[in-house]
Amino acid sequence: MLTKILLSEDQLPKQWYNIIPDMPGQMAPVIHPVTMQPVTPDDLLPLFPMGLIEQEVSQERWIDIPEEVREIYKLWRPSPMFRAHKLEKALGTPAKIYYKYEGVSPAGSHKPNTAVPQAYYNKIAGTKRIASETGAGQWGSSIAMACQLFGLKCTVYMVKVSYGQKPYRKSMMQLWGAEVFPSPSNRTSAGRAILAKDPDNQGSLGIAISEAVEDAATHEDTRYSLGSVLNHVCMHQTIIGLEAKEQLKIAGDYPDVVIGCHGGGSNFAGIAFPFVSDKANGKEVRLLAVEPASCPTLTKGIYAFDYGDTAKMAPISRMYTLGHDFMPPGIHAGGLRYHGASPLVSQLVHEGIVETRAVPQIACFEAAVLFARTESIIPAPESSHAIRGAIDEALLAKEEGKERVILFNLSGHGHVDMAAYDAYLNNELQDYEYPEDAIKESLSHLPKVG
Amino acid sequence: MLTKILLSEDQLPKQWYNIIPDMPGQMAPVIHPVTMQPVTPDDLLPLFPMGLIEQEVSQERWIDIPEEVREIYKLWRPSPMFRAHKLEKALGTPAKIYYKYEGVSPAGSHKPNTAVPQAYYNKIAGTKRIASETGAGQWGSSIAMACQLFGLKCTVYMVKVSYGQKPYRKSMMQLWGAEVFPSPSNRTSAGRAILAKDPDNQGSLGIAISEAVEDAATHEDTRYSLGSVLNHVCMHQTIIGLEAKEQLKIAGDYPDVVIGCHGGGSNFAGIAFPFVSDKANGKEVRLLAVEPASCPTLTKGIYAFDYGDTAKMAPISRMYTLGHDFMPPGIHAGGLRYHGASPLVSQLVHEGIVETRAVPQIACFEAAVLFARTESIIPAPESSHAIRGAIDEALLAKEEGKERVILFNLSGHGHVDMAAYDAYLNNELQDYEYPEDAIKESLSHLPKVG
Numbered sequence: 001m002l003t004k005i006l007l008s009e010d011q012l013p014k015q016w017y018n019i020i021p022d023m024p025g026q027m028a029p030v031i032h033p034v035t036m037q038p039v040t041p042d043d044l045l046p047l048f049p050m051g052l053i054e055q056e057v058s059q060e061r062w063i064d065i066p067e068e069v070r071e072i073y074k075l076w077r078p079s080p081m082f083r084a085h086k087l088e089k090a091l092g093t094p095a096k097i098y099y100k101y102e103g104v105s106p107a108g109s110h111k112p113n114t115a116v117p118q119a120y121y122n123k124i125a126g127t128k129r130i131a132s133e134t135g136a137g138q139w140g141s142s143i144a145m146a147c148q149l150f151g152l153k154c155t156v157y158m159v160k161v162s163y164g165q166k167p168y169r170k171s172m173m174q175l176w177g178a179e180v181f182p183s184p185s186n187r188t189s190a191g192r193a194i195l196a197k198d199p200d201n202q203g204s205l206g207i208a209i210s211e212a213v214e215d216a217a218t219h220e221d222t223r224y225s226l227g228s229v230l231n232h233v234c235m236h237q238t239i240i241g242l243e244a245k246e247q248l249k250i251a252g253d254y255p256d257v258v259i260g261c262h263g264g265g266s267n268f269a270g271i272a273f274p275f276v277s278d279k280a281n282g283k284e285v286r287l288l289a290v291e292p293a294s295c296p297t298l299t300k301g302i303y304a305f306d307y308g309d310t311a312k313m314a315p316i317s318r319m320y321t322l323g324h325d326f327m328p329p330g331i332h333a334g335g336l337r338y339h340g341a342s343p344l345v346s347q348l349v350h351e352g353i354v355e356t357r358a359v360p361q362i363a364c365f366e367a368a369v370l371f372a373r374t375e376s377i378i379p380a381p382e383s384s385h386a387i388r389g390a391i392d393e394a395l396l397a398k399e400e401g402k403e404r405v406i407l408f409n410l411s412g413h414g415h416v417d418m419a420a421y422d423a424y425l426n427n428e429l430q431d432y433e434y435p436e437d438a439i440k441e442s443l444s445h446l447p448k449v450g
Numbered sequence: 451m452l453t454k455i456l457l458s459e460d461q462l463p464k465q466w467y468n469i470i471p472d473m474p475g476q477m478a479p480v481i482h483p484v485t486m487q488p489v490t491p492d493d494l495l496p497l498f499p500m501g502l503i504e505q506e507v508s509q510e511r512w513i514d515i516p517e518e519v520r521e522i523y524k525l526w527r528p529s530p531m532f533r534a535h536k537l538e539k540a541l542g543t544p545a546k547i548y549y550k551y552e553g554v555s556p557a558g559s560h561k562p563n564t565a566v567p568q569a570y571y572n573k574i575a576g577t578k579r580i581a582s583e584t585g586a587g588q589w590g591s592s593i594a595m596a597c598q599l600f601g602l603k604c605t606v607y608m609v610k611v612s613y614g615q616k617p618y619r620k621s622m623m624q625l626w627g628a629e630v631f632p633s634p635s636n637r638t639s640a641g642r643a644i645l646a647k648d649p650d651n652q653g654s655l656g657i658a659i660s661e662a663v664e665d666a667a668t669h670e671d672t673r674y675s676l677g678s679v680l681n682h683v684c685m686h687q688t689i690i691g692l693e694a695k696e697q698l699k700i701a702g703d704y705p706d707v708v709i710g711c712h713g714g715g716s717n718f719a720g721i722a723f724p725f726v727s728d729k730a731n732g733k734e735v736r737l738l739a740v741e742p743a744s745c746p747t748l749t750k751g752i753y754a755f756d757y758g759d760t761a762k763m764a765p766i767s768r769m770y771t772l773g774h775d776f777m778p779p780g781i782h783a784g785g786l787r788y789h790g791a792s793p794l795v796s797q798l799v800h801e802g803i804v805e806t807r808a809v810p811q812i813a814c815f816e817a818a819v820l821f822a823r824t825e826s827i828i829p830a831p832e833s834s835h836a837i838r839g840a841i842d843e844a845l846l847a848k849e850e851g852k853e854r855v856i857l858f859n860l861s862g863h864g865h866v867d868m869a870a871y872d873a874y875l876n877n878e879l880q881d882y883e884y885p886e887d888a889i890k891e892s893l894s895h896l897p898k899v900g
Binding site for chain 2: 001003004006008009071074075082086104106108145148149167168169171172174175176177369372373376377378413415416418419421422425
């Protein structure tokens with residue numbers, strides 16, 4: 001019985017897939033937050049090394065993965081794909097459920113797929129330090145690990161609510177040599193301004209991004225790094241989907257639906273983008289992004305120009321957004337608490353190529369517990385959104401009596417998130433109301449562009 | 451550059467290696483704690499299913515791995531082997547350091563290698579519930595996971611000091627459906643007797659074993675399961691060393707020294723036993739067991755008959771022991787806090803085939819942090835003892851200017867042990883004095899056998 005599908009190291013992709021030349025419709029420009037004009041590559045140099053800026057705007061469909069990066073990828077890649085036989089049996093579904101497992105990386109999630117090349121391109125550009133932000137800490141721990149590998153210093157602004165909820169991820173960052181500050185902090189004017197208004201502010205990704213961007217922009221030897229949203233980040237993550245396609249070929253299957261959880265978009269992009277051109281070429285494949293009901297960017301936000309951060313220091317992109325000053329409730333899937341979304345994913349949603357669904361927290365933990373009790377792997381709370389999506393698709397297949405092939409991205413393990421499982425098992429978790437008024441309010445602050 | 455050495459699923463061993471027929475010298479009998487006569491297989495039936503009792507005493511060198519067990523092994527096996535190029539470089543050593551990585555299992559350690567077959571043999575024998583104990587929780591989480599897979603109930607007595615230190619491992623057990631009690635508990639007469647004398651008793655593996663054994667012995671549908679020490683447990687773990695030998699062949703190397711950390715002995719046995727017969731056949735290979743200086747069973751204990759547990763309910767074996775009522779200090783490597791040792795490993799030590807070394811806690815964390823900052827993987831505190839041993843061997847090779855091949859077992863990841871790393875990084879850890887008086891006292895209570 002084929003349960004695990006492995007690729008050899010020789011089959012580790014040599015190139016990332018850049019979806020930009022295959023995007024439907026016209027891509028909107030990115031707008032400078034001060035001049036309100038389209039940003040140029042030069043505008044971005046205080047924040048990013050040229051190697052990444054080039055990737056951000058490249059029209060090349062395939063971008064070579066540097067050999068130094070591939071060598072590090074080999075620590076955990078190609079990652080395994082599994083057929084979830086036991087979960088299928090528990091659901092009594094005729095569907096075949098496959099999942100790609102990214103929890104095998106040393107940080108326990110998919111985030112090192114982009115942390116490593118980002119650290120690499122910074123290293124060769126002469127960067128000495130990277131400033132970044134993190135929610136639940138999957139990204140922060142990954143960029144800390146990557147900086148350690150390339151001898152870069154690393155400063156992480158960690159959303160305060162997660163700093164308290166996920167102390168182990170903070171410790172992982174420190175173990176990998178990073179300095180970590182709860183955000184909002186008093187180290188930046190962005191942080192100080194927020195604390196002045198609200199000393200108990202629990203933070204958001206938008207605020208933490210402001211702090212990290214300010215830190216990088218005001219220090220000559222420092223660059224900024226983002227763990228999701230941007231084009232080059234989504235591109236680095238396509239290694240997931242590229243491997244998954246090869247693995248499904250070995251299994252002799254092709255997915256009816258490809259599912260990823262959605263926060264900033266890179267993990268969803270990673271599994272889904274390599275299937276977009278198949279879809280354009282007439283293959284029937286659905287692409288489904290699953291987000292938390294408490295931070296429903298794709299399902300309740302609007303498609304508009306907005307700042308990437310709360311303090312309006314980051315570039316303005318056209319994307320689905322809940323407004324840059326929206327403060328999402330403190331759910332345990334801290335990695336999904338972002339007001340905006342990848343412009344690439346947003347455009348694909350807008351064009352009707354990507355489907356979206358919002359699911360409440362408790363239903364996700366219910367799915368994660370069923371998964372852990374059948375497939376043995378304990379999922380990260382973020383990944384549990386993809387599992388919820390996959391289970392619902394499998395139950396639908398059962399209802400309709402149809403054999404379907406479902407592929408989802410199990411983006412990380414939950415060993416560092418056990419406090420969240422404790423809360424679920426002890427019936428202490430709550431579902432947050434969809435914060436309609438707060439979203440309406442924050443959406444009234446969008447920038448005027450063009 | 452060869453960094454990761456993989457085996458295909460076809461290369462997953464089909465048999466475990468049973469060292470009993472290859473043991474040097476005469477094996478001592480196991481003694482019944484009540485009759486003080488050699489135990490018979492029938493004596494063990496209240497505790498173990500016949501399938502495991504047969505393995506415990508088998509004279510067959512190779513034992514088939516059931517297909518149901520191999521199917522589950524494939525979730526994470528064959529496990530990867532890595533060459534620690536970056537660690538070697540940091541040490542400036544001419545030695546080649548290889549490590550076998552067992553942290554890829556769903557529980558994050560090597561323990562599922564035996565938990566799965568133990569649950570399997572119990573299942574086919576009609577057992578409804580398994581009672582067991584755990585120190586740091588690597589074993590408890592693994593037996594919980596395995597019971598869940600085979601539909602068995604699971605009760606775990608967790609050493610109280612670890613119950614407090616490692617709350618996430620307790621949560622993992624509960625997530626996998628087990629009930630978990632801090633030990634000593636008031637659920638057993640063994641536990642109640644200890645609490646009556648000392649209500650603040652922080653527990654030990656010896657006490658927790660007493661509780662689990664009593665639970666199993668007093669419930670018809672329940673059997674007992676041990677995560678280390680016993681012959682069949684060591685045998686299940688030989689899958690590690692069997693794979694490692696094949697992987698080193700691919701690398702074109704043979705080890706000068708094979709290193710494992712040592713608590714009860716199964717993880718060391720797993721990596722080392724498959725090399726014992728090579729050694730008997732004239733191959734020059736050293737086998738090194740590394741234990742904590744605060745619980746120095748192999749280096750400061752005596753080779754004598756002793757009870758496996760504190761309440762004298764478990765069988766009496768000839769082994770290295772610190773005395774069955776020795777209470778080890780509360781180091782973070784909770785899995786290594788056991789007064790006794792595997793009789794098989796003990797005999798190999800006694801015969802001069804296995805070398806031993808005791809290392810203090812802080813030196814182990816120092817080694818673990820260097821490892822995490824070079825090789826990226828965060829080790830479990832238990833595994834850090836093997837790393838300390840490997841680093842010391844590599845430094846010796848440097849001093850002597852000799853190229854040596856070092857193999858060690860990285861038995862688990864430390865994502866659930868970050869509080870221990872926090873304590874180390876904040877200089878809050880202490881090294882415990884070798885507790886000479888306590889050991890002398892407990893060694894005065896050994897049973898009189900024969």
